[in-house]
Amino acid sequence: MEQLKNAFYEVMYKYEKSFSEHGVMANLRAWETAKAPLLTLLRKHPAWQEEAKAVVIEFSEGRGIERDVVDEVSFAMLQIADEVIPEDERPAFLTAFRAAVGEYSSTLPEEALEIIRNSGKIKCASGQKTSRIIGRLCRQFHVDAHSQYNKVFAQLSDALNPLQLQKTAVLSLHPCDFLEMSSKSNTWTSCHNLSSGSYQAGALSYMTDDVSMIFFTVDKEVKDHFYRAPRRTRQMFFLKDCMLYQSRLYPDDSDEITKQNRGIVQKIITTCMEVPNRWVLKTKRDELSECCESGEGSRQYPDYHYQGNLSVLKGTEIQNPIVIGAKPICVCCGSHNRLSHGLKCNCEDQVVCQDCGRTVPRNQTRYMENAFHCNACLHICAVCGSVIHDTMYPAFDRRGNAVEICFDCYHASLEPCAACSVQGVCRIIGNSLCARTAIRHTA
Numbered sequence: 001m002e003q004l005k006n007a008f009y010e011v012m013y014k015y016e017k018s019f020s021e022h023g024v025m026a027n028l029r030a031w032e033t034a035k036a037p038l039l040t041l042l043r044k045h046p047a048w049q050e051e052a053k054a055v056v057i058e059f060s061e062g063r064g065i066e067r068d069v070v071d072e073v074s075f076a077m078l079q080i081a082d083e084v085i086p087e088d089e090r091p092a093f094l095t096a097f098r099a100a101v102g103e104y105s106s107t108l109p110e111e112a113l114e115i116i117r118n119s120g121k122i123k124c125a126s127g128q129k130t131s132r133i134i135g136r137l138c139r140q141f142h143v144d145a146h147s148q149y150n151k152v153f154a155q156l157s158d159a160l161n162p163l164q165l166q167k168t169a170v171l172s173l174h175p176c177d178f179l180e181m182s183s184k185s186n187t188w189t190s191c192h193n194l195s196s197g198s199y200q201a202g203a204l205s206y207m208t209d210d211v212s213m214i215f216f217t218v219d220k221e222v223k224d225h226f227y228r229a230p231r232r233t234r235q236m237f238f239l240k241d242c243m244l245y246q247s248r249l250y251p252d253d254s255d256e257i258t259k260q261n262r263g264i265v266q267k268i269i270t271t272c273m274e275v276p277n278r279w280v281l282k283t284k285r286d287e288l289s290e291c292c293e294s295g296e297g298s299r300q301y302p303d304y305h306y307q308g309n310l311s312v313l314k315g316t317e318i319q320n321p322i323v324i325g326a327k328p329i330c331v332c333c334g335s336h337n338r339l340s341h342g343l344k345c346n347c348e349d350q351v352v353c354q355d356c357g358r359t360v361p362r363n364q365t366r367y368m369e370n371a372f373h374c375n376a377c378l379h380i381c382a383v384c385g386s387v388i389h390d391t392m393y394p395a396f397d398r399r400g401n402a403v404e405i406c407f408d409c410y411h412a413s414l415e416p417c418a419a420c421s422v423q424g425v426c427r428i429i430g431n432s433l434c435a436r437t438a439i440r441h442t443a
Contacts, residue, residue, distance in 0.1 A: 001025075001028060001032070003051070004028055004174075004175055004176075005021075005024055005025065005028060007174075007176045007227065008024045008027070008175060008176060009024065009352060009354075010176075011176050011179045011180060011194070011227070012024070012331065012351075012352075013354065013370055013371045013372065014184075014370065015184070015194040015195060016367055017194065017343055017344075018331070018344055018349040018350055018351055018362055019331040019332055019344070019350070019351060019352060020331070020332050020333070020334075020350045020351075020352060020359040021352055021357075021359050022333070022334050022359070023329070023330055023331040023332045023333060023334045023344070024331055024352075025334075026329050026334035027175070027204060027207065027208060027329045027334075028175060030208040030326070030329055031175050031208050034208050034209055034326065035173050035210065037210065038173055038210070038211075039173055041239075041272045042054075042055055042171070042173065042213075042272055044271075044274075045268055045271055045272050047268075049224075052170070052172065052174060052225075052226055053172060053173045053174035053175075054171060054172035054174055054177070054226065055170070055171045055172075055268050056168060056169070056170050056226075057168070057169045057170075057171075057264065057268075058166065058167070058168050058169075058220060059166075059167060059264065060166055060167075064162055064256055065104050065105065065106070065159065065160060065162055066159065067104050069159045070101055070156070070159045070160060073152060073155045073159050074097070074101045074156065076152050076155075077097070077138075077143070077152050077153070077156060078094070078097070080143060080149060080152060081093055081094075081097070081138075081141065083146060084141070084142055084146050085141050085143065089141060092119045092120065092121075093119075093120070093137070093143075095115065095119040096115065096122075096137055097120075097134070097137060099112045099115040099119070100112065100116060100130055100133055100134050100137065101130075101134070101156075101160070103130070104160075105130060105160075106129060106130055106131075106160055106161050106162060107127055107129060107130060108124075108128075108130055108133065110126060113125075113126065113133075116137065120137045120140055120141075122136050122137055122140050123136075124136065129160075129161065130160050131156065131157035131160050131161060134153070134156065134157075134160075135153060135157075138153065166220040167217045167218065167219065167220055167232065168217065168218050168219070168220050168222055168226075169215065169216075169217050169261075169264055170215070170216055170217070170218065170226050171213055171214075171215050171264075171265055172213065172214050172215075172216070172226065173213060173214075174226070174227060175207050176227035177216070177226060177227045178203050178204075178206050178207035178212070178214055179194065179203050179204075179207070179227070180194075180228075180231075181203055181206070181231075181234060181236075182194075182197060182234075182250075183227075183230065183231060185228070185229070185230045186231050186251075187230065187251075188250070188251035190250055190251075190301075192301065194343070197341070198340060199299060199300060199301040199340050199341070200340070200341055200342055200343055201300075201328040201337055201339060201340050201341070201342065201343060202298070202299050202300030202301055202325070202328075202340070203343075204299070204326075204328035204331075204343060205295070205298040205300045205325035205326050205327070206236065206300055206324075206325060208326040208327075208328070208329065209323070209324060209325050209326040210326075211238040211239055211240050211322055211323065211324060212238055212324065212325070213236070213237045213238070213265075214234065214235075214236060214237075215234070215235045215237055215261055215264075215265055216233060216234040216235070217231065217233045217234075218230070218231060218232060233249060233251070233257060233261070234251075235247060235248070235249045235250065235258070235261055236248075236304070237265050238292065238304070238322050238324055239269065239322075240320075240322045240323075241316075241319055242312060242316040243291070243312055243318060243319075243322060244265065244269060244310070244312075245291060245304060245309070245310050245322055245324075246258070246261070246262050246265070246308055246309050246310075246311070247303055247304040247307065247308045248303045248304070248306070248308060249261065253307065258309075262309070266279055266311055270313075275313065276314075278313070279311040279312060279314060280311070280312045280313075280314055281311055282309065282310040282311075282312065283310075287310070288309070288310055290321060291310050291321055291322060292304055292305075292310075292321055292322040292323075292324055293321050293322075293323055293324070294323075294324055294325050295323045295324060295325040295327070296327070297327035297328075297336065298324070298325025298326055298327060298328070299325070299328050299337070299338075300325045302324075304324065328343075330343070330344045330345040330347060331344050332344040332345070332347050332348070333345065333347040333348075335347070348361065349361065349362035349363070350362060351365055351372040352372065353365060353372060353373055353374035353376075353377055354371035354372060354373060355373055355374070356376070356377055358374060360374045366378060366387060368387075379404055379406075380404075381404070381405050381406040383405050383406070383409035383412075384406065384408070384409055388406045391407065393405050393406070393407070393410040395410070
């Protein structure tokens with residue numbers, strides 16, 4: 001629990017949130033109790049990582065061929081061709097070109113290849129990439145001589161060749177993955193982001209209920225501390241008995257990625273349950289309206305009421321609805337937080353000093369170096385007056401009083417000594433008699 005507490009603190013410092021040890025531990029105890037059944041279940045998966053509190057899987061994510069993009073770029077290519085190809089040759093090029101792009105595929109069937117051979121008078125083999133065939137066709141008709149050809153051909157090649165990206169998928173129960181469900185490290189945010197989101201408390205509601213799991217993808221280079229990494233996509237899943245509800249995909253609600261994510265999570269759950277991976281999918285809103293509801297006093301944005309789907313294990317029936325979200329707990333006082341736009345209620349602002357670990361009033365601290373530090377753990381330089389959270393150097397002022405100075409002032413005050421002819425003597429007697437510097441340093 002200490003490790004989770006420190007990670008929780010880290011997120012609070014990141015967003016400069018008020019919090020106390022009592023409030024954080026109240027949330028973590030609620031998380032531990034509520035998520036116990038899900039933790040027990042997911043720990044059965046061979047890809048479970050205990051420190052991450054998540055099932056972590058590497059996978060390949062493909063971008064499908066988008067027909068509207070192919071059509072748009074193909075139109076641009078035909079415009080170029082009209083400017084280059086003689087009028088009597090255009091019908092042959094048009095027939096061959098349409099046969100190539102009309103399949104919306106990275107490779108072509110034999111029927112399309114035969115049309116291209118006859119009309120385009122070029123060689124093309126089965127299994128050859130469509131983009132290469134189009135390139136050969138354009139060279140045959142000298143379309144490649146146009147100044148815009150390379151640009152348009154590159155766009156068409158990209159559109160016809162699905163991109164495969166290696167990513168890491170994380171199905172997590174880690175408290176900080178809920179807190180960072182809309183991280184400011186992302187290139188996108190949602191209303192649950194802790195910087196300015198109107199449903200910040202929703203992260204706590206998801207974190208402390210007994211059904212919510214957060215699924216997200218990160219770059220394949222990320223191997224641990226997943227809550228620190230930018231999320232490429234994120235989606236909430238809710239599991240109760242044999243029902244798995246999938247909410248909206250962020251940042252873009254792609255049907256293809258939603259289907260892919262659902263397949264990954266379904267497989268994880270059935271592997272843990274040791275049952276066949278066979279589900280009945282329900283997508284109609286009238287079927288889903290009674291399948292889930294928001295918990296009393298919860299503060300999450302209920303996007304699952306507007307977008308989502310329900311998977312039911314084959315051979316089972318829908319029982320009681322899935323109750324999503326718990327009452328959020330204030331991260332300061334540990335009481336029920338009724339405010340959606342923050343992590344705390346209207347109690348006193350407190351923070352935990354990173355140095356001494358004490359919970360102190362926020363107005364008795366300073367936020368420096370990405371954390372809060374209480375006044376007792378900070379230092380004031382006797383020369384420049386700066387508040388310092390760093391190593392201080394002992395010295396004597398001109399009256400002989402012991403003082404502390406910062407690194408910059410320490411070295412600045414030594415500059416006259418560098419040119420002094422008796423600096424060796426000073427070292428022997430501890431610099432105590434030198435009148436050339438404003439500050440005399442201890443030996």
